[in-house]
Amino acid sequence: MFELFEIFTTGGIVLWSNTKASSHHPAIDGLISDVLISEKSAPGSSADIDDIYRIDTHTVRFSRVNNLGVIFVCVYQSILQLTYAEELVANVKAIFLSLFKSQILQSIEHGDPYPQLSDFTKFNNYFDSRVAEFEQLEAQKRKSVAQPKLEPIEKSLPTLSSPAELKKVAVISPFESSDDEDTPNTDTSTPVGFPPGAKKKSKRGGKNKNKNKSSLTGAGAAGAADSKKKPVKKMRKWGANGLAEEIDDESDDVLDFSSNKPSKNASVDNDASIDMSYGKENSQGNFVVKSLAEDMPELLDDDEDEDEEADNESSASKFSFGFLKNIVGGKTMTQDELDKTLDATRTHLMEKNVAPEVADGLCETVKTTLLGSKTKNWTSIQATVKSAMTDALRRVLTPNSSEDLLFEIRKKERENKSSVSQYNPYVISVVGVNGVGKSTNLSKIAFWLLQNRFKVLIAACDTFRSGAVEQLRVHVDRLRELTERNNAGKIDMFEEGYGKDAAVTAQHAIEYGRKNRYDVVLIDTAGRRHNDDRLMSSLEKFGKLANPDKIVMVGEALVGTDSVQQARNFNNAFGPNRNLDFFLISKCDTVGEMVGSLVNMTYSTGIPVLFVGTGQNYTDLRTLSVDWAVQLLMK
Structure with missing residues (x-):
């Protein structure tokens, strides 16, 4: 964990700080005197500087934005080897500048040493959320690196005759609790078990006469001992056909949702506070809600890729060599050709919850626009209709007046x-x-x-x-x-x-x-x-x-x-x-x-x-x- 993260100006004014230390950190003084004031910092350069500085037992990651005169500094002990420090500084710089760059530039223009009307305390939520994400990723990396390799252990295991001896060689990760019910079983000393569905078959078909009698472990003896215990009623899972299916205790299908324990794949929310990334402050200081396009850019990218693939498949498979007649260009679009394409477009829109009367009106608008016109070069009738329908939908959804x-x-x-x-x-x-x-x-x-x-x-x-x-x-x-x-x-x-x-x-x-x-x-x-x-x-x-x-x-x-x-x-x-x-x-x-x-x-x-x-x-x-x-x- 870092000891200090500070954002200050080249004039020495601290804009924001999140420090774990009770007093001023000497590493900051060393950074200023040895790097920032010295000729090594290239004072005439307009490019940003991202570098690392070490002093005594501490390491300083810093980034200087020369055109704004703002410096981002992260201080931590060198022995910790904080692998995410560089990325953290870059992320914090990007978020901070997106929120306050306009105010800082405005203060520079007016000659003010401190940006006026800027509440930097609201940056706390952004910073805490980002740090929590990095620490969670770092913990997962340490856990994966510390996971022992089990194959050599399995090869060197002796022949065991009882469950008690089996426990002596069970391998447990130092980062996992031995009594954690949700921790996956990493013990590979157990022989290969039943294939999926075999246990259910054994229950319904009586005793399983083909039990694994391998002497590698005492699993067979343990199974026989367990069978003598008082039988416990098994949970049921209702299948898609309406019939009840008994499930094992080890099954992943959990029917009891009253427990407060997280599931195996559940992610832990390290930041229970309100996520303020749903909007941003504009240059006028107003908090503006994001649009859906900003929130889901990957969705738009997927749409473009799929549309290109669909167009390629349509040109290659549907039309074969005859498609050249349609996409060379200059083809006049007749009513029959448009009706055929617009019928498919109408069905497509109705599948997206567009009302029939609305779909009819849109198709009629596109038909009126395209009837008698010619296709562009290397464009098919289908692509032309799709482009015209896209424009028609955009006109419908775009407001006629400003709604600010x-x-x-x-x-x-x-x-x-x-x-x-x-x-x-x-x-x-x-x-x-x-x-x-x-x-x-x-x-x-x-x-x-x-x-x-x-x-x-x-x-x-x-x-x-x-x-x-x-x-x-x-x-x-x-x-x-x-x-x-x-x-x-x-x-x-x-x-x-x-x-x-x-x-x-x-x-x-x-x-x-x-x-x-x-x-x-x-x-x-x-x-x-x-x-x-x-x-x-x-x-x-x-x-x-x-x-x-x-x-x-x-x-x-x-x-x-x-x-x-x-x-x-x-x-x-x-x-x-x-x-x-x-x-x-x-x-x-x-x-x-x-x-x-x-x-x-x-x-x-x-x-x-x-x-x-x-x-x-x-x-x-x-x-x-x-x-x-x-x-x-x-x-």
Whole structure:
């Protein structure tokens, strides 16, 4: 373990430090006097310097960013041979600069010795998480290196006649506990056992007359002794055919999930704190949520590779020598040829949960665009249709206007500061059908706003569902604890109990937020069936009384083709002069490539998708990447 990790400027100002020592470390003084001040450091060079420095019993890994005047230093005892020190310094430098480079550059331009308005304490979570990962990998490497080679031991084993003698030569790794039930058995002194399934056959077929009688170990005697014990009822596993199958105690199929012990393949979470890597701070100091394309780049790479392979196979196998007629170029696309290709494209889209009427509309748009036109050079009709459909999907999913929610909130915040008499918080209301995750995703939005240090009020306007108010209260308590821990914004809750008019409660919540000068008011509403006119009719009154700045509909990626009617009904429920502002599609982590609901809702209403839910944690919120969605749909 390192003794000190410090980030300081060439002017001697410490920007961030995570030290295990109680006083200033002498290795830092040696580094400054022997390396940084000396001519060896090439003061006129603009290139970064990554080097190693040794003094007494310590080793110093450091990296200097010359254009910023920032130095990253890791100090550890030389005897430890910290193999990941160089990579740790490089990783920490990359993360730190991605977060604070703009502030440092701005301070340099203004001649300030210390970057203003920079809270470097939030870097702690990033650093602790990275160190934990490196230490876990280092422990695994040590364990694999220390694992003894068992083959020579097996060859030199004497003939044993009892289990007691067998235990004397059992080899146990010094890094493993001998009474750990989850540790794999590394003892190779046991002879080859039954093949898979043989034990089950022995149980059902009576006694096994072909037992291994080898005198290499006392396994046979041990088995005979065990058989005399009182029989214990075996666990059962229900097979795919509905029949019960008895399983052995040694089987990997564990039926008891009540134990707190991790499974053999379970990974240990060394950092139970909130993962702040779900977003980043931009140059304006706003905390911006990642898009799905940033979160899953490997998915996009796989799509491109598979598309290339599919195109190659299609050109080579389907068309054989006749494919030259299609891809040389200049071929006029007729209606029959387009219909044949578009039929296959329509089926493909419907398999991705795109509604039939939406798929028909998209295919008709592509057909109108391509009919009578000529293919490009070395391009087949199939490739031309695919390219046109990709463009059509991209146009559908791309918003027609800017949906910068943070910009609008900041704008109202500035207006409130400039106005002494009038104060109006920014109001966001969440609506949707039952069970789509409105309260959960409302809390995710609240957590994101808290990272931007807003003062947030959550209004419990679901006065119908039992437990809705209590659910929000738990979320608010958890978020308040997290904000206090991370020194973020402030959050409170407004409630008036059950059985009240939701529109009136929302109006009271906004008035409370106005008097207490909250930046944002988030309004939770009751879930309702989109085809129930009695339930949907109250939304128009709600929209008029609450008059929120943004109305967000939470849709579900699992709903499939019914999402078209859901989106239309909710969009029309607020009256002729008010519509939805954007969609938040939840549970996208459960559908894989079947993300057709995104297209269904946007195509049927013209309302864009702004956020996507990818899990149950507060950080499982992403902005929609149009390219990511289109590539999944066309994969």
